[in-house]
Amino acid sequence: MELKNKKIVVTGGTSGIGLAFAKKLAAIGNQIIIGSRSKEKITEVVKYNKNISGHQVDVSNQESVERFYKQAIAEFKNIDIVINSAGIMRHYNLLDERVTPKKLQAEIQTNLVGTINIDQVFLPILRKQTESMIINVSSGLANLSSAAHPMYSASKAGVHMFTDALREQLHFAGEDHVHIVELVPPLVAETNLEKDVNSQNTPVNIKWSDLINEAIKGIEENSIRVDAGMAKEMRKMVQPILIKTKGN
Incomplete structure (x- = not known):
């Protein structure tokens, strides 16, 4: 999929991978709407970056996601790519x-439920396009x-x-024009994720600039999965285990 003159929505767009995506994609000729919980951070990003606008959204909240969608459509009319x-x-x-269920569930609500919320709300408009794409960011730790x-x-x-399931459902519905991409990074240097964890307990990371370059290459090739940096090696480590398990 050619990444030029596209209308792109990026959640988590005020820091880390999301911000890096927004800046890079805007710089190569695309219109970007970023979503973030922080109005102040959105204002800061928009102020210093051409072709980027933004709206507040809590991806774990269905009503907030629906409001964000309406704002994006009002601004863009159509959407070509959504990046979670x-x-x-x-x-x-x-x-x-002492760890409460609420604390434990927070990552599920943002990372998983948030991805589902965004995909579900934006999918109808993406299905109407001649060609469109959803990019869901997972992790090497998924495997x-x-x-x-x-x-x-x-x-x-x-x-x-x-x-994987979303991609298969679209395929069986004859809607392969909606490309579903899984971006699989290890930890990315300079992100809020890395700041929240002890570096001794984390896998080897990758600079966000290298990740974005690998991701863009994969997007342009319509790859279904982009394993970036050490995520490639992590997958190689896991694959023999998965094969052996299935064999048993």
């Missing part, structure tokens, strides 16, 4: 009885879980499975 990069990552000890980050691993495994 909103996400949070926390380090929880499941044996610690090789981290004991230090149990809920993040679980949420991203859910994103991986949901993305």
Whole structure:
């Protein structure tokens, strides 16, 4: 899919991967709407970046997502690409009885439910386009879980499975013009995710600029999955285990 003159929605667009995507895609000739919980951060990004506008959204809240969709359609009329990069990552000890269910569920609500909410609300307009795309950001931890980050691993495994299922449903419906891409990074340097975790417990990361370049290459080739950086190696490690398990 050619990335030029496209109308693109990016969640989590005020920091990290989302912001990097927004800046890069705007710079190469696309119109971008970013979504974020922080109105102040949106204002800051829009102020210093041409071709980027933004609206507040809490992806875990269905009403907020529907409002965000209406704002995006009012501004763009049509949408070509949706990038789900909103996400949070926390380090929880499941044996610690002080950790509340609400805290544990927060990553599921933002990372998994948020992705589902955005995809479900934007899918009808994307299906009407001649060619369109959804990019869901999962993680290398979707395939090789981290004991230090149990809920993040679980949420991203859910994103991986949901993305596969959505792609298959569109295929069986004869709607392959809606490309469904899974972007699989390890941790990305300079993001809010990395700031929230102990570096000794994290997989080797990748600079966001390298990730975005790999992602754009995959998008332009209509890849169904883009494994970036160490995520490639993590998948190679897991694949033999999966094959052996299925064989049993």
